[in-house]
Amino acid sequence: MAAARAHDLRTVLTGDDIARATRRIAHEIVEKAKGASDLVLLGIPTRGVSLAQRIGLAISEIEGIEVPVGALDITLYRDDLRLQPPRALESTLIPAGGIDGRTVVLVDDVLFSGRTIRAALDALNDVGRPAAVRLAVLVDRGHRELPIRPDYVGKNIPTSGLEQVHVRLVETDGADSVEISSAREA
Amino acid sequence: MTAYVFRGVRPYGEAAVDIVVVDGVITELAAPGTGVGEVIEADGLIALxxxxxxxxxxxxxxxxxxxxxxxxxxxxxxxxxxxxxxxxxxxxxxxxxxxxxxxxxxxxxxxxxxxxxxxxxxxxxxxxxxxxxxxxxxxxxxxxxxxxxxxxxxxxxxxxxxxxxxxxxxxxxxxxxxxxxxxxxxxxxxxxxxxxxxxxxxxxxxxxxxxxxxxxxxxxxxxxxxxxxxxxxxxxxxxxxxxxxxxxxxxxxxxxxxxxxxxxxxxxxxxxxxxxxxxxxxxxxxxxxxxxxxxxxxxxxxxxxxxxxxxxxxxxxxxxxxxxxxxxxxxxxxxxxxxxxxxxxxxxxxxxxxxxxxxGVATQGQPIAVGSIANIVVIDPDAHWTVVPAALASKSSNTPYAERTFPGVVVHTMHAGRPTVIGGALA
Amino acid sequence: MRHLLSAGDLDRDAALLILDTAAEMAALSDRSVKKLPTLRGRTVVNLFFEDSTRTRISFELAAKRLSADVINFAAKGSSVSKGESLKDTALTLEAMGADAVVIRHWDSGAPYRLAHADWIGGSVVNAGDGTHEHPTQALLDAYTMRRHLRDGTGALEGVRVGIVGDILHSRVARSNVLLLQTLGAEVTLVAPPTLLPIGIEQWPCDVSYDIDAVLPNVDAVMMLRVQAERMQDAYFPTAREYSRLYGLDGERMRLLPEHAIVMHPGPMNRGMEISAEVADSARAVMVEQVANGVSVRMAVLYLLLGGAKELGE
Known part of the structure; x- marks a missing residue:
């Protein structure tokens, strides 16, 4: 975030918006999957994991059963490793039941180029063989560079390439919000 | 007869003289500017x-x-x-x-x-x-x-x-x-x-x-x-x-x-x-x-x-x-x-x-004095130089002082009355 | 981090980053598909001037699990009967495009020389140099201690470690003393005075000649390999006397606190520095040390090669 210069911070989702969006996504997931029995939610660290847990909680409230929630770190599968200094790894936590034959919903905060999801699909491939993989994101900001499309979206937010999307969540940032900063060229 | 004069040099850093060397021997410590022979400029430098x-x-x-x-x-x-x-x-x-x-x-x-x-x-x-x-x-x-x-x-x-x-x-x-x-x-x-x-x-x-x-x-x-x-x-x-x-x-x-x-x-x-x-x-x-x-x-x-x-x-x-x-x-x-x-x-x-x-080398280590064999080094204590390994005369370059700047430069060397180094270079 | 030459080069944050990364690597290694694409297209050369099958295999496996191409270059020979020089070997590897060179050499400082002599551009990992250091061994030892002590919380502050044996010739001891000090552990070295280096009183650790006095107060004891040939150089009178005074047998093992673990970098000299009873006991974590070695080396290779080369070097 520090990269953003001269910001015009503009709030696009409030805490209430985020709560409504995650609950709606939970409903859509259940509806599409015709229940929650085969679902596994895997969040992509860091904020995707928090979102997955929230969605998981919402689904269990709706359906009355526990949905396995895990984390899938994609660092070692990234295609831009050589462009930056080595990154510290985040935890990968695959729920005890595994993912074979299940419907895996990948959860991330922002969908942008699609490269993260490409890496996640590769990572998933090394973990097991799901029956289906879906994608849930809180924000889709466009600018896709790969043929990847989300199944569940909290909010579509058209952005310019220069803008930055800041997702803040209670678990990691102390509060819930989504803001856009327009980083002007220096 | 071959005669050299170290002009205005200071033996042991003391008073300046002309060291006159004739046929390999120091023949005179003359007043500066008065020695006769082929002049080697050494004004204010030190002879040892x-x-x-x-x-x-x-x-x-x-x-x-x-x-x-x-x-x-x-x-x-x-x-x-x-x-x-x-x-x-x-x-x-x-x-x-x-x-x-x-x-x-x-x-x-x-x-x-x-x-x-x-x-x-x-x-x-x-x-x-x-x-x-x-x-x-x-x-x-x-x-x-x-x-x-x-x-x-x-x-x-x-x-x-x-x-x-x-x-x-x-x-x-x-x-x-x-x-x-x-x-x-x-x-x-x-x-x-x-x-x-x-x-x-x-x-x-x-x-x-x-x-x-x-x-x-x-x-x-x-x-x-x-x-x-x-x-x-x-x-x-x-x-x-x-x-x-x-x-x-x-x-x-x-x-x-x-x-x-x-x-x-x-x-x-x-x-x-x-x-x-x-x-x-x-x-x-x-x-x-x-x-x-x-x-x-x-x-x-x-x-x-x-x-x-x-x-x-x-x-x-x-x-x-x-x-x-x-x-x-x-x-x-x-x-x-x-x-x-x-x-x-x-x-x-x-x-x-x-x-x-x-x-046990009797011909060496003689004082800067009349009658001594002319083995003389003239140095400039105020000059500095930087060691460049490849520029050393040795066929090898394993000096531990590469790029180091030192005080004290050897300007002239005379071996048995014959200049071997003049102005820091081989004569 | 460009190279890993000495455990002393790692500050606390760097050491913990490696150890934490190793923990993630270990978790990934439990999967059916153990291979990661991370270092695809990168070339790691294992340059071993000394035989060490276990260390070489460990690095090889680590590199392969990260999808690096691995070349094993056994440059055998000794300091007496030298084959190709280190420099020429290095230039060859550079021409082949090695991104990292994992080097085991009989000469203390050879990895440092390789990293600093302008012979190669890639990263250098010290896999044991002479009687100097073996930093990945110290890392895997620390990793193993983190898993076993303090309920696996990973905190080594105040943990007491005894290192027993031929300290003088041990690169494992040197690296462990440096790393464990960085991580806040307290080390006591135990050896006969002949097998302690001059000046050891200035090392950041305690020294004892009496293993029995040390064992009741440690959380981990690390037994070092002692080569029987040492007695020919009068380091100790006989193997039997060494074993009696400094070997870890069942009776001595019972002096250890209940929770303490027994470590050994291998290969073990059963009957010399460690008895079979101890080596096969539940306290002994040697097999685990080997497995942890792969994870730690994966972490090191990832952190050295997994990103862009640092600028300005």
Whole structure:
């Protein structure tokens, strides 16, 4: 975030918006999957994991059963490793039941180029063989560079390439919000 | 008749004169501007008797890729030397009259410095049987200094015999003091740093124990002993004690042991690998004090050229030794003169008079005075220079002082009345 | 981090980053598909001037699990009968495009020299140099201690470690002393005085000649291999006397606190520094040390090669 210069911070989702969006996504997931029995939610660290847990909680409230929630770190599968200094790894936590034959919903905060999801699909491939993989994101900001499309979206937010999307969540940032900063060229 | 005049030079840094040299001899110390002859400008510079090195490795015969008598002589002249003692550890070893005569003869042909061969004490430096010391002493080279340098004459009985035997020829045994069992595969000074770096240590006691033994042997058989490249504070104490007892012992110290310390080994750069190894700061300070008070009689370079590939490698595989001839004076300047430990007469004594006396070279180490043979070095104490390894005259470039800027520049050197270096370049 | 040459080069954060990364690597290694694409297209050379099958295999496996191409270059020889020089070997590897060179060499400082002599451009990992250091061994030892002590919380502050044996010739001991000090552990070295380096009193650790006095107060004891040949150089009179005074047998093992573990970098000299009873006991974590070695080396290779080369070096 520090990269953003001269910001015009503009709030696009409030805490209430985020709560409504995650609950709606939970409903859509259940509806599409015709229940929650085969679902596994895997969040992509860091904020995707928090979102997955929230969605998981919402689904269990709706359906009355526990949905396995895990984390899938994609660092070692990234295609831009050589462009930056080595990154510290985040935890990968695959729920005890595994993912074979299940419907895996990948959860991330922002969908942008699609490269993260490409890496996640590769990572998933090394973990097991799901029956289906879906994608849930809180924000889709466009600018896709790969043929990847989300199944569940909290909010579509058209952005310019220069803008930055800041997702803040209670678990990691102390509060819930989504803001856009327009980083002007220096 | 050939006449030269060092115009306006200050012998020993004292009052300016014209030193007039005619046919190899100083004939007059004239008032500045009045001497007659081919003028060598030396206005305000300092004249000292030409330096004498007791410890030079010229590598010829055998390793002419590292150094030759010619290239080594050039380096010596550029360093202000008019005489060098060529160590015996050549290939073949200088352990016969034939080898020492050959070295001596080539040295004369090159003619830049007196090349005085050192004869081996034992055959092939093996430490088992005495070499033909008498034949080398009686040869045209008239060898007086005998040394197995590079190796220690560690057998006490053999050392005793050598000390006794050289008495008949007025010779001296120059001992490379290194107890071999205590220094097997040794890589650096033994201490905290060697323990941390995981290097086999070369303990100070391995030098001190041999020097202690040898001064007692020299006393017992009433002979002369010279201790090569003394490197530790403990050795200084032993020598001081021996001299106080009246033992006929002399000692030398190298320039690098006056200025470099063991912490350089942390770079693992083999340019700092030398035998005896670089020691602690305490040792360096003790050696400077000992050279100042005369406990250590002479500076000796232990100039040890090595081909590039013997240094451009890992530490353990590298050869020991470093160049010294062209940097020796500057090191003395920085470590002894500038701190006030030696004045110019002191420098003349430690770099010329004493080494000439120890080496028994009557034609060297003579004072800047009428009637002396004209072995003269003229230096500029106020100038500085930066060491560029490739620019040194030696065929090798293993100087530990690359890119280092030193005080003190050798401007002119005259060997037996003939200019060998003029204006810092070979004449 | 460009190279890993000495455990002393790692500050606390760097050491913990490696150890934490190793923990993630270990978790990934439990999967059916163990291979990760991370270092695809990168070349790791194992340059071993000394035989060490276990260390070489460990690095090889680590590199392969990260999809690096691995070249094993056994440059056999000794300092006496040298084959190709280190420099020429290095230039060859550079020409082949090695991104990292994992080097085991008999000469202390050879990895440092390789990294600093302008012979190669890639990263250098010290896999054991002479009697100097073996940083990945120290890392895997620390990793193993983190898993077993303090309920696996990973905190080694105040943990007491005894290292027993031929300290003088041990690169494992040197690296462990440095790393464990960085991580806040307290180390006591135990050896006969002949097998302790001069100046050891200035090392950041305690020293004892008495193993029985040390064992009741440690959380981990690390037994070092002692080569029987050492007695020819008068380091100790006989193997039997060494074993009696400094070996870890069942009786001594019972002096250890209940929770303490027994470690050994291998290969073990059963009957010399460690008895079979101890080596096969539940406290012994040697097999686990080997497995942890792969994870730690994966972490090191990832952190050295997994990102862009640092600028300005």
């Amino acid at each position: 008797p030409g330096f004498v090195d007791l410890h030079t490795h010229l590598r010829e015969p055998g390793r002419e890729d590292a150094e030759t008598i010619e290239s080594g002589s050039q380096a010596a002249a550029l360093g202000g030397y008019t005489c060098v003692h060529a160590m015996a550890n050549t290939d073949p070893v200088a352990d016969t009259a034939g080898v020492v005569e050959q070295v001596w003869r080539i040295g004369r042909e090159v003619g830049l410095v007196d090349v005085r061969p050192v004869g081996a004490v034992t055959v092939n430096l093996d430490g088992r049987a005495l070499a033909e010391i008498g034949a080398m002493a009686g040869s045209a080279a008239a060898v007086t200094v005998f040394s197995d340098d590079g190796r220690c004459v560690h057998d006490a009985l053999l050392m005793r015999r050598a000390l006794e035997y050289v008495k008949a020829f007025g010779g001296v045994v120059a001992q490379h003091a290194q107890e071999p069992r205590l220094t097997e595969n040794a890589q650096m000074n033994e201490g905290v740093l060697s323990g941390r770096l995981g290097m086999v240590g070369w303990p100070a006691v391995a030098e001190e124990a041999i020097i202690a033994r040898d001064v007692l042997l020299a006393e017992h058989v009433d002979s002369r002993l010279h201790a090569c490249h003394v490197s530790t504070a403990g050795s200084v104490e032993v020598i001081r004690w021996a001299k106080s007892r009246g033992v006929d012992v002399t000692a030398e110290v190298t320039p690098h042991h006056l200025i470099l310390t063991e912490d350089l080994v942390e770079t693992y750069d083999p340019v700092y690998k030398v035998n005896p190894p670089l020691r602690r700061t305490e040792d360096v300070l003790a050696l400077r004090a000992a050279l100042a008070d005369g406990t250590i009689d002479a500076l000796a370079t232990d100039h040890a050229p090595h081909p590039h590939e013997h240094k451009d490698c890992e530490w353990g595989a590298a050869a020991m030794g470093m160049l010294g001839l062209q940097t020796a004076f500057s090191v003395v300047m920085e470590t002894m003169v500038e701190p006030g430990l030696l004045d110019w007469r002191g420098v003349a004594d430690r770099m010329s008079v004493q080494p000439a006396r120890i080496g």
